[in-house]
Amino acid sequence: MTRKHASLIGWGHYAPENVVTNADLEKIVDTSDEWIKSRSGIERRHFVSEDQATSDLSIEAGRRALEMSGVAPEDVDLVIVATSSPDYLTPPVSSQVQHGLGCVNAGAFAMMVGCTGFVYGLVTADQFIQTGAYKTILVVGAEVISKNLDMTDRTTCVLFGDGAGAVVLQATDAPCGVRSFELGSDGSQAEALIAPCPGTRNPVSQYAVDNRTHYLRMDGRAVFKFATRTMTESLQRVMGKAGVGVDDVDLFIPHQANARIIEYAAKTLALPPEKVVMNVADYGNTSAATIPIALSEALTAGRAEAGDTLALVGFGAGLTWAACLFDLGPLVGTARASHEATEATSGDGATVDSVIDDRGVVDGLIA
Numbered sequence: 506m507t508r509k510h511a512s513l514i515g516w517g518h519y520a521p522e523n524v525v526t527n528a529d530l531e532k533i534v535d536t537s538d539e540w541i542k543s544r545s546g547i548e549r550r551h552f553v554s555e556d557q558a559t560s561d562l563s564i565e566a567g568r569r570a571l572e573m574s575g576v577a578p579e580d581v582d583l584v585i586v587a588t589s590s591p592d593y594l595t596p597p598v599s600s601q602v603q604h605g606l607g608c609v610n611a612g613a614f615a616m617m618v619g620c621t622g623f624v625y626g627l628v629t630a631d632q633f634i635q636t637g638a639y640k641t642i643l644v645v646g647a648e649v650i651s652k653n654l655d656m657t658d659r660t661t662c663v664l665f666g667d668g669a670g671a672v673v674l675q676a677t678d679a680p681c682g683v684r685s686f687e688l689g690s691d692g693s694q695a696e697a698l699i700a701p702c703p704g705t706r707n708p709v710s711q712y713a714v715d716n717r718t719h720y721l722r723m724d725g726r727a728v729f730k731f732a733t734r735t736m737t738e739s740l741q742r743v744m745g746k747a748g749v750g751v752d753d754v755d756l757f758i759p760h761q762a763n764a765r766i767i768e769y770a771a772k773t774l775a776l777p778p779e780k781v782v783m784n785v786a787d788y789g790n791t792s793a794a795t796i797p798i799a800l801s802e803a804l805t806a807g808r809a810e811a812g813d814t815l816a817l818v819g820f821g822a823g824l825t826w827a828a829c830l831f832d833l834g835p836l837v838g839t840a841r842a843s844h845e846a847t848e849a850t851s852g853d854g855a856t857v858d859s860v861i862d863d864r865g866v867v868d869g870l871i872a
């Protein structure tokens with residue numbers, strides 16, 4: 506069988522309408538716009554409304570990507586959803602996304618690899634296409650982190666946001682797709698970024714809830730140290746595997762957790778700023794969604810074209826990391842020319858108070 510290649514033929518992203526600014530957060534936790542901006546680069550993030558869940562965001566991003574690609578939902582062979590915040594522990598959110606999009610002939614599975622999930626998903630999809638097993642695959646990275654945030658914990662609640670991004674990959678004979686990759690994991694640091702409950706180690710109980718174990722906890726300094734090291738080293742290794750240097754890569758799309766981490770990697774690898782995508786100011790850390798959102802925005806803005814080489818790199822819970830070099834195939838230009846560019850839904854200026862009110866927890870925080 507001739508080896509096939511994965512061409513990226515559609516992309517899209519979606520962020521919920523509620524925009525929460527740093528000033529909004531100043532009203533509910535002991536923090537400041539100055540601290541958040543200087544330590545993380547984040548200025549605002551999107552939070553879902555009470556009735557929105559991860560499948561809703563995934564379906565909207567997936568719909569936009571499919572629309573751009575011109576692929577009918579029934580022609581999708583596989584749906585992969587990377588997320589750590591599924592609608593339910595079971596069933597897998599991927600089936601809700603598959604059903605919601607009308608991908609009636611597709612298999613579907615979810616990948617839970619923290620913020621690294623989208624790159625794991627992209628590399629997995631590329632393998633299915635290379636073997637000839639599948640022709641058309643939708644890969645989604647989506648999160649609703651806000652519902653797992655302890656809004657009394659300033660060390661986490663100011664950093665995260667909600668959103669989704671998606672790409673459509675299709676088999677082609679033209680050389681493109683993943684050129685080299687690295688998937689990594691260091692489970693010895695599991696506690697550094699963890700939501701202990703619910704799960705089989707900590708099932709839901711009054712004790713678990715009273716001790717707020719259902720919220721995300723993070724040892725920020727440990728993750729920061731891990732991130733700065735793995736981001737630069739894994740990028741160097743995937744470039745080495747492909748036999749290319751920084752000059753041969755057209756666009757770097759790193760996980761958007763902290764502007765300082767991205768700037769450190771850019772400086773260490775001597776990456777020109779115009780080749781590095783950074784949108785953390787507008788979305789915060791949307792975990793598995795940061796890379797597909799950044800990718801979608803960058804492609805929509807024309808920052809990469811057919812034939813260009815992208816470097817994607819992520820890190821996060823596990824702790825895990827993943828990097829890959831991805832060559833854009835010939836259809837990228839066609840997709841852009843023949844379909845309207847997708848755009849993130851801009852915020853309507855809803856305040857954090859209204860968002861928190863919707864969830865019925867603000868009274869407890871302010872009292």
Ligand code: UT7
Nearest residue numbers: 536537540544545620659660663725726728729762763821
């Ligand atoms: O997606 C992957 C997961 N996440 C990450 O990649 C995050 C990686 N880590 C980071 O981005 C950074 O470590 C943070 C942004 C989380 C924190 O920045 P930092 O420069 O490492 O700050 P720090 O944790 O060392 O805290 C410095 C001070 C502390 O006060 P003391 O002990 O020096 O008195 C914190 O209590 O800042 C305090 N602090 C805050 N102050 C105002 C922590 N959070 C806040 C806050 N507002 N929101």
